[in-house]
Amino acid sequence: MIEYRTLKIALLGGGTVGSQVARLLLENGAELSSRSGARIELAGIAVRDLDKPRDAALPRELFTTDAEQLILGADIVVELMGGIEPARELIVKALNSGADVVTGNKQLLAVHGPELFDLAGQVGAQLYYEAAVGGAIPIIRPLRDSLAGDSVTRILGIVNGTTNFVLDRMDVDGDELGEALAVATELGYAEADPTADIGGYDAAAKAALLAGLAFHTNVPLESVYREGIEDITKEQVDLAREMGYVVKLLAICERIADPATGEAAVSARVHPALVPRRHPLAAVHGAHNAVFVQAEAAGDLMFYGAGAGGVQTASAVLGDVVSAARRHVAGGPGVAESTHADLPVLPVSAAVTRYHVTLHVADQPGVLAEIARLFAENGASIETVVQSVAGPAGAADGQSPTATLVIGTHAALEASLAATVEALRASAAVTSIAHVLRIEGA
Amino acid sequence: MIEYRTLKIALLGGGTVGSQVARLLLENGAELSSRSGARIELAGIAVRDLDKPRDAALPRELFTTDAEQLILGADIVVELMGGIEPARELIVKALNSGADVVTGNKQLLAVHGPELFDLAGQVGAQLYYEAAVGGAIPIIRPLRDSLAGDSVTRILGIVNGTTNFVLDRMDVDGDELGEALAVATELGYAEADPTADIGGYDAAAKAALLAGLAFHTNVPLESVYREGIEDITKEQVDLAREMGYVVKLLAICERIADPATGEAAVSARVHPALVPRRHPLAAVHGAHNAVFVQAEAAGDLMFYGAGAGGVQTASAVLGDVVSAARRHVAGGPGVAESTHADLPVLPVSAAVTRYHVTLHVADQPGVLAEIARLFAENGASIETVVQSVAGPAGAADGQSPTATLVIGTHAALEASLAATVEALRASAAVTSIAHVLRIEGA
Numbered sequence: 001m002i003e004y005r006t007l008k009i010a011l012l013g014g015g016t017v018g019s020q021v022a023r024l025l026l027e028n029g030a031e032l033s034s035r036s037g038a039r040i041e042l043a044g045i046a047v048r049d050l051d052k053p054r055d056a057a058l059p060r061e062l063f064t065t066d067a068e069q070l071i072l073g074a075d076i077v078v079e080l081m082g083g084i085e086p087a088r089e090l091i092v093k094a095l096n097s098g099a100d101v102v103t104g105n106k107q108l109l110a111v112h113g114p115e116l117f118d119l120a121g122q123v124g125a126q127l128y129y130e131a132a133v134g135g136a137i138p139i140i141r142p143l144r145d146s147l148a149g150d151s152v153t154r155i156l157g158i159v160n161g162t163t164n165f166v167l168d169r170m171d172v173d174g175d176e177l178g179e180a181l182a183v184a185t186e187l188g189y190a191e192a193d194p195t196a197d198i199g200g201y202d203a204a205a206k207a208a209l210l211a212g213l214a215f216h217t218n219v220p221l222e223s224v225y226r227e228g229i230e231d232i233t234k235e236q237v238d239l240a241r242e243m244g245y246v247v248k249l250l251a252i253c254e255r256i257a258d259p260a261t262g263e264a265a266v267s268a269r270v271h272p273a274l275v276p277r278r279h280p281l282a283a284v285h286g287a288h289n290a291v292f293v294q295a296e297a298a299g300d301l302m303f304y305g306a307g308a309g310g311v312q313t314a315s316a317v318l319g320d321v322v323s324a325a326r327r328h329v330a331g332g333p334g335v336a337e338s339t340h341a342d343l344p345v346l347p348v349s350a351a352v353t354r355y356h357v358t359l360h361v362a363d364q365p366g367v368l369a370e371i372a373r374l375f376a377e378n379g380a381s382i383e384t385v386v387q388s389v390a391g392p393a394g395a396a397d398g399q400s401p402t403a404t405l406v407i408g409t410h411a412a413l414e415a416s417l418a419a420t421v422e423a424l425r426a427s428a429a430v431t432s433i434a435h436v437l438r439i440e441g442a
Numbered sequence: 443m444i445e446y447r448t449l450k451i452a453l454l455g456g457g458t459v460g461s462q463v464a465r466l467l468l469e470n471g472a473e474l475s476s477r478s479g480a481r482i483e484l485a486g487i488a489v490r491d492l493d494k495p496r497d498a499a500l501p502r503e504l505f506t507t508d509a510e511q512l513i514l515g516a517d518i519v520v521e522l523m524g525g526i527e528p529a530r531e532l533i534v535k536a537l538n539s540g541a542d543v544v545t546g547n548k549q550l551l552a553v554h555g556p557e558l559f560d561l562a563g564q565v566g567a568q569l570y571y572e573a574a575v576g577g578a579i580p581i582i583r584p585l586r587d588s589l590a591g592d593s594v595t596r597i598l599g600i601v602n603g604t605t606n607f608v609l610d611r612m613d614v615d616g617d618e619l620g621e622a623l624a625v626a627t628e629l630g631y632a633e634a635d636p637t638a639d640i641g642g643y644d645a646a647a648k649a650a651l652l653a654g655l656a657f658h659t660n661v662p663l664e665s666v667y668r669e670g671i672e673d674i675t676k677e678q679v680d681l682a683r684e685m686g687y688v689v690k691l692l693a694i695c696e697r698i699a700d701p702a703t704g705e706a707a708v709s710a711r712v713h714p715a716l717v718p719r720r721h722p723l724a725a726v727h728g729a730h731n732a733v734f735v736q737a738e739a740a741g742d743l744m745f746y747g748a749g750a751g752g753v754q755t756a757s758a759v760l761g762d763v764v765s766a767a768r769r770h771v772a773g774g775p776g777v778a779e780s781t782h783a784d785l786p787v788l789p790v791s792a793a794v795t796r797y798h799v800t801l802h803v804a805d806q807p808g809v810l811a812e813i814a815r816l817f818a819e820n821g822a823s824i825e826t827v828v829q830s831v832a833g834p835a836g837a838a839d840g841q842s843p844t845a846t847l848v849i850g851t852h853a854a855l856e857a858s859l860a861a862t863v864e865a866l867r868a869s870a871a872v873t874s875i876a877h878v879l880r881i882e883g884a
Binding site: 302 | 462466470473474476477478549572579580581582583586587588589591592593658722725737739740741742743744745746747751753754756757758759760761762763764767768783818
């Protein structure tokens, strides 16, 4: 019989993920011990309210409201409370007490990550966060370790399950956004207040983490450009389908050349985008997540799986717990986060992308020439023009007849493309701009 | 200016992958050093023939024929020679000298892996092999670390790029197998002698490695059931398409219950299989690889990317070099391979699968009843029967008329399904069995 050293786990938070982590720690203790070389013991679960009903499989005596006391005796602290405070303060206490920390708190890391990683480095502890991006999908280790000898150039991520579920329903089942969101809420894929998901805030926090990791650079959350899917209509999704695209909410992290200096820099942005149907990301359905990574040597990689869910996310948390336990057994200092590259982080205007502009124009001679001139003047060039069959009626009620044009551009600076759209909006030749979407992955 | 310790890298092999690894080590030295915390120096490249033409970017003085001498001064030995000897012997020498070893040699690991991992454990060195399975795709670390707190139940892998390219051509372009293989050879996706790929030998070695890692069990190469794609016809691929499937060569690793004892056991097999069109693996085109992993908590995951290619595989090798360098800097013992579970490894007859049997039968009353009886007698049950429109003509030249049936079964033991096919073959009601394919991923 092997004598294992015992490692005490303090679990902060007894919600959806936390209760699954607790259950798996209790059920699979022997297996986890043999994999990590230490006896892993769940010391307790800190919660706010002891009277809330809990999973019957979890012994009542494990629950406590005294998180600070629980942390004191722990070797590994697992933070699954969410939110900024008191999560930040408790993680600082845990690291200072010498414990390793496992967290799934993307919001906290996107805002306070640098100071927490610095503290971990100073005290010789480790901060693990596989569960913070992509739920169960292993993405942190591949980026940090497997691709450590390569240079990531670009990440296109479907990192929010709620919005992917909604957009997939709109595409596959023909739902309007509101209908799809109602189904998502009913199935438990969307929260009562879906703003964080639908508005792209959740994806933006993940984009900041992914960009920081991929480019070894601190990427502050406020530097991530963000658009949600609130304004995506069934009409847009249908039009995209007709033209061979699918609309996805993407987190895009890129290593780009600073247009001002030509030097290497980083850009991170979240917005709905047109993805070609043959792209691997187009096949990501329902609430699934996927992270598509392009690296100089490795080429195209994709990591696919469940992006959320209590038990799925618990898998990532437990992987980190075993890693932390192995490190305790081995005694090594582990690998600290490194932001050695420290590239400039640029605003979205410096990103290079392609636009798909749907606009209504007066159906008169010279209009297309005028529109082409506006594109050229603003440094954008047109790749495709499609005149839509279903232009809005106008002639019947005495106005000039109008036509609907769908214009696809070549790749250009976001600043040029945005300026073109402003010029179109101001032009007398343009009746209205129906919608604008970026094309990614083409 | 940071003072880095210097780590010497000995590279064994100057072929497609080796020369890319050497080039990247030279070009990206500063970046690799800042990522690993050590100055990484390519000490030399051991090759068999100094006179062979080499990449002009690699200084001639780096090349040597004295691999043993090169190993002696090295901190990290990168073995990319392929084959069993002298690779095995040189890795043993490297480990005994205290060096960490990085290898992409799946054949060697599938045959001698256990003894090499044992030796590494004894001397306190590490043996890294991310490049041995799935080329550039990070799959070893996710299985070993990210899923360390979960239980993998099943792996379905497209792990051979040549066969996926050939099957994809047959499906998408309507090629015959020979035509598709000729294109693969022309494009450099297939070797002059494609037996290792087409016969499933390469995939079998990878299946042994994946199963060993996923189930913490030594899985000997000879225990992996293997069928190649030699006999796959355009007709089979077309029929599969009509029925909503695509034919893929899969490496299948499963945790199953031993039918004899009910105890947990492991099965690994490689064969062509029908994959439903909506399965993520069906969207893996060309020479790409993908590993689909099912785990108890994480659910379905997929890892996708380039399965071969010099520079792509070099990415995986360099990731391992950086991991080894970080370990040297940190001084920790790393994580040894663990085969603690040591489950029984069962033959293919114990696997549970589904068959798709296409057969020609006499077009007479009572034939279907007779066939159904043969299935039932052998413990297999029929899910679907489709009578093909294009049965071979027979009545015209005086023989009895025949019909073509495509029978899909429910899940059953491979032994039962194989016995059913034998019984069909012996039955007077059956003119001939056109082909048999297993269905996976449904």
